[in-house]
Amino acid sequence: MxxxxxxxxxxxxxxxxxxxxxxxxxxxxxxxxxxxxxxxxxxxxxxxxxxxxxxxxxxxxxxxxxxxxxxxxxxxxxxxxxxxxxxxxxxxxxxxxxxxxxxxxxxxxxxxxxxxxxxxxxxxxxxxxxxxxxxxxxxxxxxxKMAMPETQIGLFPDVGGGWFLARCPRSAGAWLALTSEVIxxxxxxxxxxxxxxxxxxxxxxxxxxxxxxxxxxxxxxxxxxxxxIIPSPAATLPLNVVERCFGSTSVLAIVQALEATQAKDADHAVWIESTVKALRTHSPLMLEVTLQLLRRGAAMNLAEELRLERDLVRHCFNTRHLGRYRADTETMEGIRALVIDKDRQPKWRPARLEDVTPDMVAGFFDSPWPPHAHPLKDLA
The missing domain is CATH 3.90.226.10 (2-enoyl-CoA Hydratase; Chain A, domain 1)
Structure with missing residues (x-):
């Protein structure tokens, strides 16, 4: 070259x-x-x-x-x-x-x-x-092999993910964001x-x-x-199940909807089981933060959504409202477990979706900067 x-x-x-x-x-x-x-x-x-x-x-x-x-x-x-x-x-x-x-x-x-x-x-x-x-x-x-795998490491789908995934049809963007699956x-x-x-x-x-x-x-x-152009491989995602379950207002509700569906849908029972396993494996806190990002991102323009992501990233590495900093954060624990030590045994806090409170999630959405000082304030 x-x-x-x-x-x-x-x-x-x-x-x-x-x-x-x-x-x-x-x-x-x-x-x-x-x-x-x-x-x-x-x-x-x-x-x-x-x-x-x-x-x-x-x-x-x-x-x-x-x-x-x-x-x-x-x-x-x-x-x-x-x-x-x-x-x-x-x-x-x-x-x-x-x-x-x-x-x-x-x-x-x-x-x-x-x-x-x-x-x-x-x-x-x-x-x-x-x-x-x-x-x-x-x-x-x-x-x-396409994916937004951030929730695996206790992060969230950034780089505009809260904007473009929120615009995928039939709640499929929420599925992709929360499960980190590869398509x-x-x-x-x-x-x-x-x-x-x-x-x-x-x-x-x-x-x-x-x-x-x-x-x-x-x-x-x-x-x-x-x-x-050539004919593409067939799509395999069961969009009817995704749409029925991933439109819920919380990740816990999504898991409950999947579990209720599994008992009645034998054709997708294996897929549902693996999906529930992923949602029970990733950071419960950051899953709820991710879902909230997509819900908000759906009503934002791209510049607004990227500014929100920048706020979230600051909280991911310095979670001030929970008194957790640097190595003690969900994101750093996820990186440690999956990339550094590779023990694949992250110690999430809280450990269960049932224990995530609205206040834990809400603190991520408080901007650390006033509007005039935001590092992305000049995005149009």
Whole structure:
């Protein structure tokens, strides 16, 4: 790959930038970490998108991930969780910078004035969803593995998740957010989280053909898409069960609805059992916080929702209203158990959904900042 030497573009080895014709090409280049986002990557992405936004020679932008064997194969597994853990323990303010700048990047992508095409091949999780869901064209493949897995580590689905998951049909976004389950191309398309399915064997051809387009108007891009689209795998999520159970006002009520349904729905009994197990395994407190985020996010615009997420993140690592800080928080305990020590035995507090009180949840939604001092106050 030829990297364009342009003094205005950032220099970041974890991000390959190339101008091909009128197309700005981005390749996330951290394959051993499944292209998990570092702060330097977030900053370089933001700078590159700002430069190309204002450059009349660039008419569109495309983004992909570097796999272990070359381009494609993995998109982005999210944020660098080990960095979060280490930074919080040492009191490093960079963890605060990361979330502020990542959310601002997400907002930039959602409002990008030029076509932005995301090739969501392979793993697309967490922060990877944040840099893809705002795309004007979101491409999945037969090997796409999509998820918002934050509740597994005692966090919540951020990067705009409280906004775009709240807009999935039939309460499916709540299911995805709360269970952290992985979906493929068929379900991603059915839930409105993708726009087209391309064959993995033709991805490089599609990428090269995109770079060769003479214009990027709606009709030309649609013709290009039609040349490479394939039938997607079938959707498998039982949306009727999801809609019936995940519209409840609390996670405990969702669990109770699932358990009541299981006795009458033999066809989905195994699926319901695994779903209940997930909801009984993740942090009860952060599950209720997550559901409340989606309920509020449904009535917000993206900028408002991202500001709310920024409030929540501060509370996740310093839960002042519960007197829990740094390593003593739900999020840090979840990261410890699943990523650092890998004992998969997090000690959640409280341990049961039945013991989560409204006051425990409400404190997460009190902003630590007055409006004029909020780190994302300038989002329009």
């Amino acid at each position: 030829t990297i364009v030497t342009n003094f205005r573009l950032p220099s970041c080895p974890e991000l390959l930038l190339e101008q091909r014709g009128q197309l700005g090409c981005i390749t996330l280049n951290r394959p051993r970490a499944l292209n998990a986002l570092s702060l330097s990557m977030v900053r370089a992405l933001t700078q590159a998108l700002q430069v190309w936004r204002d450059d009349p020679a660039i008419q569109a932008v495309a983004i992909r991930g570097q796999g272990k064997d070359g381009p494609f194969g993995a998109f982005c597994a999210g944020g660098d969780i080990r960095f979060f853990h280490e930074a919080v323990l040492r009191g490093d303010a960079e963890v605060e910078d990361f979330f502020t700048e990542e959310y601002a990047l997400n907002h930039l992508i959602h409002h990008y004035p030029k076509p932005y095409i995301a090739f969501m091949d392979g793993v697309v999780m967490g922060g990877g969803m944040g840099i893809a869901q705002g795309a004007s064209l979101r491409i999945v493949t037969e090997r796409t 493929g191309a068929g379900d991603a398309l059915a839930l409105g989280l993708a726009d087209a399915c391309f064959g993995t064997a033709q991805l490089q051809q599609a990428w090269d053909a995109l770079a060769g387009l003479s214009s990027f108007d709606v009709d030309t891009l649609e013709a290009w898409r039609q040349q490479h």
